[in-house]
Structure formats: structure tokens, C-alpha cells
Amino acid sequence: MAVQVSLWHHYLQAIRSRGAARTQDYQRAENVLLVVLERVHELDPRFLVDYSRDLEAFQFALRSSEDPVRMEVPLWVDAEVLLVEEAGAAEAGDGPASCRLGVPREGANLEQWTAKDVSSISSEGSRTCCSHIVPSKVLRVLKDLLVAAIVHCKHQSLIAPGSLNADSLREEELHLSLLVSSGWRTVCFHVVPVVRRRHRVPILEGAQLTHGFPEGSLKRIVSQEMALVPAGAQHWRVSTDYLLTRLLGALGSFPGHRLDSLSILDRVNHESWRDGGQSPGLTFGHLKTVLLWAAVLFPEPEDWAELQGAVYRLLVVLLCCLATRNLPDFLHPERNLLVDAGLDLNALYQCVEHFASQPEPSLRIHVTHLGRSPPPRLGSGVKALLQLPASNPAYWATAYFDVLLDKVGAAG
Incomplete structure (x- = not known):
């Protein structure tokens, strides 16, 4: 470990x-x-x-991707x-x-x-x-x-x-x-x-x-x-871009690894899942929405105290969204951000699932970091759990994601 x-x-x-x-x-x-x-x-x-x-500069520094501003x-x-x-x-x-x-x-x-x-x-x-x-x-x-x-x-x-x-x-x-x-x-x-x-x-x-x-942050933000x-x-x-950016900034005032987990996934997305930005795929906006939902689903400070655990909180939410083909807009949940995005969701799911199962190869930034990778973390039971919110939206709740996160942790 x-x-x-x-x-x-x-x-x-x-x-x-x-x-x-x-x-x-x-x-x-x-x-x-x-x-x-x-x-x-x-x-x-x-x-x-x-x-x-x-x-805006703060948000740009969090990213590795070169999406338009x-x-x-x-x-x-x-x-x-x-x-x-x-x-x-x-x-x-x-x-x-x-x-x-x-x-x-x-x-x-x-x-x-x-x-x-x-x-x-x-x-x-x-x-x-x-x-x-x-x-x-x-x-x-x-x-x-x-x-x-x-x-x-x-x-x-x-x-x-x-x-x-x-x-x-x-x-x-x-x-x-x-x-x-x-x-x-x-x-x-x-x-x-x-x-x-x-x-x-x-x-x-x-x-x-x-x-x-x-x-008090929501009260100040909603008055804008x-x-x-x-x-x-x-x-x-x-447009809700202005409010979403301020919500992201509010998360930055908390201790823990909320924003760090977003930066890591955006870098992996840019370098691995989008081939250095050459292929279409998830945007920083998609991943920002995942973090905002994860912040609500995992509200306790201890949820974000450890870096790997913080990243996996984003991963279980992202995998669930890709499995059910629905990423709800944070401020208008009736809107699905994956609709009309032109993404191959099946291929994208495979990329994210592979990273969640064996993240080590994507985290090596130099040949000297090569080493043996542990066995895959995601089994068939976890994959079945990811599909549940598609048939019953009630599973979109903290208790469900706690169980899912425990399964992923147990598999590792």
C-alpha cells in the first residue's frame, strides 16, 4: 500500500x-x-x-486538458x-x-x-x-x-x-x-x-x-x-457555467483532496483516455460535474482525507454514470450531459473501468516508475452494482455509493 x-x-x-x-x-x-x-x-x-x-485562472490551472475557455x-x-x-x-x-x-x-x-x-x-x-x-x-x-x-x-x-x-x-x-x-x-x-x-x-x-x-456558500452563490x-x-x-465555477471554488476551501482528485482524473483523461487530447472524450466540464455530485454523495471530511480514496469516490460516480448512460447536470438534474455529446460510451466505460481496476500504468510518468501492478480490483459483482440506478433512480444516494465504494476497496 x-x-x-x-x-x-x-x-x-x-x-x-x-x-x-x-x-x-x-x-x-x-x-x-x-x-x-x-x-x-x-x-x-x-x-x-x-x-x-x-x-478562471484557478480552474485553468486545475486542468491538463486544453479545452476552450x-x-x-x-x-x-x-x-x-x-x-x-x-x-x-x-x-x-x-x-x-x-x-x-x-x-x-x-x-x-x-x-x-x-x-x-x-x-x-x-x-x-x-x-x-x-x-x-x-x-x-x-x-x-x-x-x-x-x-x-x-x-x-x-x-x-x-x-x-x-x-x-x-x-x-x-x-x-x-x-x-x-x-x-x-x-x-x-x-x-x-x-x-x-x-x-x-x-x-x-x-x-x-x-x-x-x-x-x-x-453559507450556497446562499452567497445563489444570490449571484x-x-x-x-x-x-x-x-x-x-447558462450555469458561472455558478458551477463558483461551486468548484467553494470546494477548494475545504481541507482534503477534492480538487486534487479532479486534477488527477482530468490528467488521466487527457493523456490516456483521449490520447493526449487527440481523440474525443470526456471534457473537464463532465469531470467537474462528477466531482460536484461526489461532494454531495460523500459530504464528510474523512471521505476526502486520503488521496487514493478521494479519486475512487469520483471513479465510482463516473462509472455509474457511464454504465447507466446518464450524467445529470448538477443544477438541472433532468438534463443528461451525455446526450448528444458524440461520445462512444461503451469504449469510454472500458477505459475508465480499466483505470479503476488497475490504475498504476496510467500513473507512471517516467520509465523508472515501472513495477508490478496488483491484480484487477473490479469483479463481476461490482460491475453489476454499477447498473442499478438505470432501473431504479433511488440508488442515486449516498448509501448506494458507500456500498459500491466498499466493494471496490474490498476488491483491492
Whole structure:
């Protein structure tokens, strides 16, 4: 056991040794983009610059993967006076319903949001709205502004040569992709226009999550504004990315190995399960959701005191989700994050199961760490247990995962 523990901690130490450099690379790349966005704001005051991104560098340092980072560009509008028109109830598993944002006829200081470049005129029969803010038009305006801002910043030497090129700007359906160079690392940003607005998150208002997070943290987090982001050419939807990042940060205030276990699995996912990022697979967002559920299912401090045990708490939750083909969204559990993700869940399950059964080969970062691996830890009984929540959701509870974790521990 001493050899196993040393291997886990050695692997974690290797990840941590790269954390400071990743943070610096990210902050340099972010600073370049913020300079460009400041110019965007000068050209069009309707687009603001969000400097309150204190947890983004922290989250980037936890990762080994190079998944895109979202950069929100808030719109200068009093969102509380906009009329939110639901586009219809969400189907089961689809998450929050999409909506349209109407500009009221009697609203003050909203003339700039009735302009044709960002809005469409409402039907003549509408007594309340004079127009709707259209996401596709907002994205188009923002793209043109970014191109102009990049050219200006390069000509004025406000950004380093080679750090950013307008040629890398790609207009996707729901965001703008932009590559920013920071030393030897290139960070891909998804630039997204957002409307900040108060929005209820019922699951955070109950008591079911309280024990998994620091006292008072949920109350502070739920009071934050949430972002409405593009959901299509005409519609917006509520994004929970901001809240999830803050929930992750709240877990970091606890002693133990919650965040360490996430870093280890993300590194194994990137290097082993996704072949160094060359193959599709789980994202950091998927694994972050697994950790948030594990924090609720295993709320006691002693659950996270030992590194290997902390990783296995994430593994049993992840394996169960892959076996039942359902990873519930943490804030909207009716939504399955594995649906439409384009993943080969059978192959992915085999990778995760192999690691859980014999983790040692994936934890060796140098040839000198080679050695004999213990026998597989997962038997047929454990594999059968993993399937239970598919037929009965009642098994999605702490007692069930405690039993599953005990079986895995006994097998080892």
C-alpha cells in the first residue's frame, strides 16, 4: 500500500509542478484578449469588459486538458426590464427552456437595443414589445468589432506581435472562437455575448446540497446574477457555467483532496483516455460535474482525507454514470450531459473501468516508475452494482455509493 500511495502523490506532484506555469500562460492570454475587448467597448459601448474572472485562472490551472475557455462579454442593458418570453417548456432531459428577450415599449434608455443591427421588430400585434434582441445579430456585430479592435491593437502595438491574429476568429453558431498565443501555449477562447440577470435555481435553494459545501456558500452563490447566452439564432438560454465555477471554488476551501482528485482524473483523461487530447472524450466540464455530485454523495471530511480514496469516490460516480448512460447536470438534474455529446460510451466505460481496476500504468510518468501492478480490483459483482440506478433512480444516494465504494476497496 505504501508504494501505491507514493505513486498517487508522485503523480499529483507532477501535475502541481505545472500549475504555476499554466496559470501564468492563461493570465497572459487573457490579458491580451481583455486589451482587445477594451477597444471593442470604446468602439461600441453596448459591449462591456468583464474583469471579475478571479476563478478562471484557478480552474485553468486545475486542468491538463486544453479545452476552450469561455470569455463572457456582458451587454450594457438593464436586463431586469427586458421581457423574457419563454419559447416553450423544455422536454425532459433538455434542461432550461430557451427564451426570447423583448425590449418593452415603455422602457427607458433602451433605444440602442432597438437598432436594426442587434434587434428585430416585433409583430404589429405586440402591445408590450417594440423589438427583440437577436443573438445571431449580436454575434455578428461583436465579430466585426473584434476584427476592427485586433487590427487597431496590432497597429498601435498594444498587443505583442504574434499573440493574436484576426484570421483565427471563427464564427460558430453560439459563440466566436479566437486563438490567443501565450508563450509556447495557445489558448482557445469562446467569446460569448451574455445578458446578466437574476434567475432562480431551485436545487440551490433547498437543503439537499448543504452538507456537501461550506456553510453559507450556497446562499452567497445563489444570490449571484446568471448569464443568458445564445441558444440559437433567435433564442437565449440560462447558462450555469458561472455558478458551477463558483461551486468548484467553494470546494477548494475545504481541507482534503477534492480538487486534487479532479486534477488527477482530468490528467488521466487527457493523456490516456483521449490520447493526449487527440481523440474525443470526456471534457473537464463532465469531470467537474462528477466531482460536484461526489461532494454531495460523500459530504464528510474523512471521505476526502486520503488521496487514493478521494479519486475512487469520483471513479465510482463516473462509472455509474457511464454504465447507466446518464450524467445529470448538477443544477438541472433532468438534463443528461451525455446526450448528444458524440461520445462512444461503451469504449469510454472500458477505459475508465480499466483505470479503476488497475490504475498504476496510467500513473507512471517516467520509465523508472515501472513495477508490478496488483491484480484487477473490479469483479463481476461490482460491475453489476454499477447498473442499478438505470432501473431504479433511488440508488442515486449516498448509501448506494458507500456500498459500491466498499466493494471496490474490498476488491483491492
